[in-house]
Amino acid sequence: MPLWMHIMPELTLVQAINQALDQEMERDERVVILGEDVGHNGGVFRVTEGLHAKHGGDRVVDTPLDESGIMGTAIGLAIAGMRPVPEIQFEGFLGPAYDQLVNHGGRMRTRTRGAVTVPLTVRVPVGGGIHAPECHSDSPEAIYTHSPGIKVVMPSTPYDAKGLLLASIRDPDPVLFFEPKRVYRSFKEEVPEDDYTVEIGTAKVVSEGDDITVVTWGAPVFQCLNAMDELPEDVSVELIDLRTCWPIDVDTIAESVEKTGRCVIVHEAPLTAGLGAEISSLIQERCFLHLQAPVQRVAGFDTIMPYYKLEMDYLPEAPRIQKGIEECLAY
Amino acid sequence: MPIRTVYEAKIEHMQILDEDGNLDKKLAKGTLTDNQVIHLYEQMRICRELDEVAFKLQRSGRMGTYPQNKGQEANAVGSALAMKKGTDWIVPAYRENAALFMHGLPMHYVLVYWMGDERGSKMPDGVNITPLSVPIGTHMLHATGIAWAHKIRKDKDAAVITYFGDGATSEGDFHGAMNFAATQQVPLVFYCQNNQWAISVPRERQMKSETVAQKALAYGIPTMQVDGNDIFAVYKATKEARARAVKGGGPTFIEGVTYRLGDHTTADDARRYRDPKEVEAWVAKDPLIRTRLYLESVGKWDDKKQKTLEEQAKKITAEVVRTAEEIEAPHASDMFDSMYAELPPQLIKQRETMRTSSIGQNPEQAGLKASPERV
Numbered sequence: 001m002p003l004w005m006h007i008m009p010e011l012t013l014v015q016a017i018n019q020a021l022d023q024e025m026e027r028d029e030r031v032v033i034l035g036e037d038v039g040h041n042g043g044v045f046r047v048t049e050g051l052h053a054k055h056g057g058d059r060v061v062d063t064p065l066d067e068s069g070i071m072g073t074a075i076g077l078a079i080a081g082m083r084p085v086p087e088i089q090f091e092g093f094l095g096p097a098y099d100q101l102v103n104h105g106g107r108m109r110t111r112t113r114g115a116v117t118v119p120l121t122v123r124v125p126v127g128g129g130i131h132a133p134e135c136h137s138d139s140p141e142a143i144y145t146h147s148p149g150i151k152v153v154m155p156s157t158p159y160d161a162k163g164l165l166l167a168s169i170r171d172p173d174p175v176l177f178f179e180p181k182r183v184y185r186s187f188k189e190e191v192p193e194d195d196y197t198v199e200i201g202t203a204k205v206v207s208e209g210d211d212i213t214v215v216t217w218g219a220p221v222f223q224c225l226n227a228m229d230e231l232p233e234d235v236s237v238e239l240i241d242l243r244t245c246w247p248i249d250v251d252t253i254a255e256s257v258e259k260t261g262r263c264v265i266v267h268e269a270p271l272t273a274g275l276g277a278e279i280s281s282l283i284q285e286r287c288f289l290h291l292q293a294p295v296q297r298v299a300g301f302d303t304i305m306p307y308y309k310l311e312m313d314y315l316p317e318a319p320r321i322q323k324g325i326e327e328c329l330a331y
Numbered sequence: 332m333p334i335r336t337v338y339e340a341k342i343e344h345m346q347i348l349d350e351d352g353n354l355d356k357k358l359a360k361g362t363l364t365d366n367q368v369i370h371l372y373e374q375m376r377i378c379r380e381l382d383e384v385a386f387k388l389q390r391s392g393r394m395g396t397y398p399q400n401k402g403q404e405a406n407a408v409g410s411a412l413a414m415k416k417g418t419d420w421i422v423p424a425y426r427e428n429a430a431l432f433m434h435g436l437p438m439h440y441v442l443v444y445w446m447g448d449e450r451g452s453k454m455p456d457g458v459n460i461t462p463l464s465v466p467i468g469t470h471m472l473h474a475t476g477i478a479w480a481h482k483i484r485k486d487k488d489a490a491v492i493t494y495f496g497d498g499a500t501s502e503g504d505f506h507g508a509m510n511f512a513a514t515q516q517v518p519l520v521f522y523c524q525n526n527q528w529a530i531s532v533p534r535e536r537q538m539k540s541e542t543v544a545q546k547a548l549a550y551g552i553p554t555m556q557v558d559g560n561d562i563f564a565v566y567k568a569t570k571e572a573r574a575r576a577v578k579g580g581g582p583t584f585i586e587g588v589t590y591r592l593g594d595h596t597t598a599d600d601a602r603r604y605r606d607p608k609e610v611e612a613w614v615a616k617d618p619l620i621r622t623r624l625y626l627e628s629v630g631k632w633d634d635k636k637q638k639t640l641e642e643q644a645k646k647i648t649a650e651v652v653r654t655a656e657e658i659e660a661p662h663a664s665d666m667f668d669s670m671y672a673e674l675p676p677q678l679i680k681q682r683e684t685m686r687t688s689s690i691g692q693n694p695e696q697a698g699l700k701a702s703p704e705r706v
Contacts, residue, residue: 032483058483064514069472069507076476079461080420082483084476100504104469110669112462113453117672149670172672201675247675 092135106149163198352624402592409565468502498529559587
């Protein structure tokens with residue numbers, strides 16, 4: 001076999017998710033995609049491009065413009081044994097579907113003590129940084145992490161996105177699958193064409209280090225890497241990509257913080273009661289005697305996510321992250 | 332260009348058995364046999380008995396809040412008989428108990444549920460019923476999704492019925508469900524039990540449309556109004572709706588005009604907002620009275636049979652109450668065990684800390700040892 005055949009194609013996040021959807025639809029006829037403009041148009045981000053033509057209008061469905069309707073009917077499809085993968089066009093439109101997802105999707109298994117279940121994967125583009133209109137740039141992952149009965153996943157790379165999406169669709173419970181839209185086309189990496197999964201609930205150590213732990217997820221992974229490039233060479237940072245917000249991989253975080261004694265948590269969502277608060281609390285429970293500095297948070301502000309002229313001031317960009325790391329190290 | 336009419340519609344109302352027990356023989360042709368009428372009458376009477384007993388259970392502190400079905404039973408039994416048990420799904424609200432029983436739900440489940448125990452919604456295998464839906468109108472989307480699955484899989488001879496009240500038709504999800512069901516042409520029967528009251532708000536203040544049925548016109552869904560206290564009309568309309576559904580003709584809307592003879596729930600007192608004369612007038616339209624009158628008129632019923640049925644209903648209900656009350660209390664850990672197919676470590680830990688009543692730290696850290704028994 002010539003060497004080039006072993007070289008894996010480099011894919012964007014969009015392409016990796018598209019491939020995962022395509023392959024899972026081939027493998028499992030119960031998988032159906034539904035959402036606004038996901039069919040003929042291939043989705044507003046083109047994530048479902050080509051799937052309608054290949055798998056037909058019965059399995060890749062352009063729905064009416066009704067997020068609660070998309071979520072509620074997807075729950076019904078799941079109850080009846082299908083594997084629906086609805087798309088909510090932007091995270092800002094999750095609001096109308098919140099009731100269906102949280103009060104029904106997340107509750108059904110336990111309120112029937114396992115008799116009725118909802119194997120559902122909701123795909124949602126998330127986060128800021130792409131100069132989008134209002135209500136198109138939020139980061140609501142903490143709201144859903146706080147909602148029992150669902151799982152919340154947010155990959156940051158094409159490899160993880162494919163593996164986590166396949167794991168999500170095969171998961172017997174509802175999964176909210178956030179796709180950081182800022183990464184959709186800005187980063188490419190090798191993605192195997194083979195079938196593989198990344199286990200839900202496992203964080204990834206992106207780079208090993210000894211001096212300080214940085215925990216983040218979604219698009220800020222790349223801002224953290226940029227910040228790390230600006231740090232003095234002798235500073236050794238351990239960067240953790242959480243990948244799953246719930247169930248949270250506290251072991252990977254705790255092991256790292258026990259080693260470094262310092263931690264900065266970075267997220268786009270507002271600071272107060274964000275996931276950083278929970279992680280900070282978990283760290284003080286698990287690593288109290290190892291801590292050499294208070295846990296720091298570099299996050300969005302407790303403001304409305306501003307319209308795009310100010311969005312880069314809101315987002316935790318590399319300079320702010322760098323400052324947070326330096327302050328935590330100097331404590 | 333002159334102004335022209337681009338759309339016209341009418342809403343039909345069907346009644347086959349009137350409140351005095353008179354049957355429209357022409358319309359009744361091919362609907363219910365006398366034996367079926369007896370069966371449905373028995374189901375309604377037993378359900379009524381359970382309803383009265385459930386009320387007393389709540390009043391005596393043996394059960395929590397309960398919504399009585401009284402007065403609406405014909406909607407449930409007539410439509411349930413028209414659907415196919417074991418194949419079709421029932422997606423209920425909470426005032427159609429008899430339909431659930433006819434489709435295989437053991438009667439004590441409903442009591443177990445209202446006694447505050449999720450196991451009352453743990454449907455036995457092969458019983459295609461979703462749990463009672465307490466939030467209003469949210470379940471119609473689930474019904475649409477289930478029916479949609481039938482369509483995608485090309486399931487033969489399978490349909491879904493969902494029940495809801497007049498108040499539910501104000502909810503956004505009602506309109507979403509109608510629109511999704513219509514655009515996807517799923518095999519579904521929307522059955523509205525228009526019982527005139529949404530807790531304290533009467534239908535005429537809930538909506539300004541003349542009928543509930545006409546709301547379906549906007550979605551292109553065939554629709555009609557029936558006398559919801561008339562088992563013949565309810566059965567006939569539902570039978571036709573199901574036939575349309577399984578032939579690929581899409582959803583149908585049925586408005587059953589009926590009345591909530593009881594309070595909204597045991598926590599409500601309808602005397603605060605309802606004219607007793609209105610209630611009195613509807614008592615005379617009770618589906619049980621007219622069905623019995625009909626059966627007597629065709630020589631299929633008499634006082635002796637009635638006495639036997641009432642004794643039987645009492646006996647069945649007593650047994651159902653006993654079964655429900657004899658079920659052991661749930662384990663506290665049950666609240667954890669069905670949260671996910673596989674319990675995440677956090678929940679396993681919380682289950683442990685609940686058991687040891689520790690403060691949420693590791694039990695060892697709090698100086699406690701995990702007890703081996705379940706709480």
